[in-house]
Amino acid sequence: MTSLPETPTAVTVRAPAKVNLELFVGPLRPDGFHALSTIYQAVGLYDEVTVAEADEWGIVVHGRDADRVPADESNLAMRAARLIAAALGVETPLHLTIDKEIPVAGGMAGGSADAAAALLACETLWGGRHTREQLDTLAATLGSDVPFLLHGGTAIGSGRGEVITPVLAKGTYHWVFVPSSGEGLSTPSVYGAFDRRQAGLDLPEPVPSPAMMSALRAGDPDALAAVLANDLQEDAIALHPPIGEILHAAMDFGALGGLVSGSGPTVALLADGPEGAIDLAVALTASGVADDVRRATGPVHGAHVVPTPRRS
Missing domain, CATH: 3.30.230.10 (Ribosomal Protein S5; domain 2)
Known part of the structure; x- marks a missing residue:
């Protein structure tokens, strides 16, 4: 039966x-x-x-x-x-x-x-x-x-x-993330700063950049690094100046490129491969620029069921 x-x-x-x-x-x-x-x-x-x-x-x-x-x-x-x-x-x-x-x-x-x-x-x-x-x-x-x-x-x-x-995106990208060691940034506060900075301007309807689409189709980390962009970055840095210091130091330590992740304050840094990500993470922590770093690759799958819970 x-x-x-x-x-x-x-x-x-x-x-x-x-x-x-x-x-x-x-x-x-x-x-x-x-x-x-x-x-x-x-x-x-x-x-x-x-x-x-x-x-x-x-x-x-x-x-x-x-x-x-x-x-x-x-x-x-x-x-x-x-x-x-x-x-x-x-x-x-x-x-x-x-x-x-x-x-x-x-x-x-x-x-x-x-x-x-x-x-x-x-x-x-x-x-x-x-x-x-x-x-x-x-x-x-x-x-x-x-x-x-x-x-x-x-x-x-x-x-x-x-x-x-x-x-359509080819390749695997190697990232080093530097979270804030203090409080985070609220999304409304960052957008509020953006609105004040853009007051009186006629903002165009935003569209994806052809250069970004080309870099992703090619699977080229150097090309991707060159076109990373975030309209909120200036405002996030103004509200949390250490972001700018981390970005500047990371480029000196060999990052291909970097930007604020979303509304911040986490900094996302693109490395030239797994070894480059390790070297960059070590340099950031050993220099005292960052207290905490996290390495990860992308892209990965979205939400998915796992067989067993970590904790019952």
């Missing part, structure tokens, strides 16, 4: 961080967001979210900067779980466990990664009743970066960043 497969009572999903290879900011939209054109790349720093059926709703956060992450209903992963439960008409409470590796408030979309992971974990736990397009729609209501973290790889983000179009 063949037994039926058991319904899982817990699911763990791993989701990556992102770096914006270019981020162009356009005019304000009627909904209060800026029009954006960005090139996302998913990189191999991961958070894991485990959802498990429970007697009541709850959440616990472990790992890097866990004390800076809300462990209540305001947590984006909890909001994602509540959202998909309501969409499916499921009343079973869940307990969420988040294991963090992605820097908090660092411009690498750690909260969005957690939300993407929670969406996929709940969808898997409750039987996979949404299409990917429907999941994308739910994801977009949670945040502009969340749909991309479901997909991963390399992609254009348009609209306010939530409309995802995959990009």
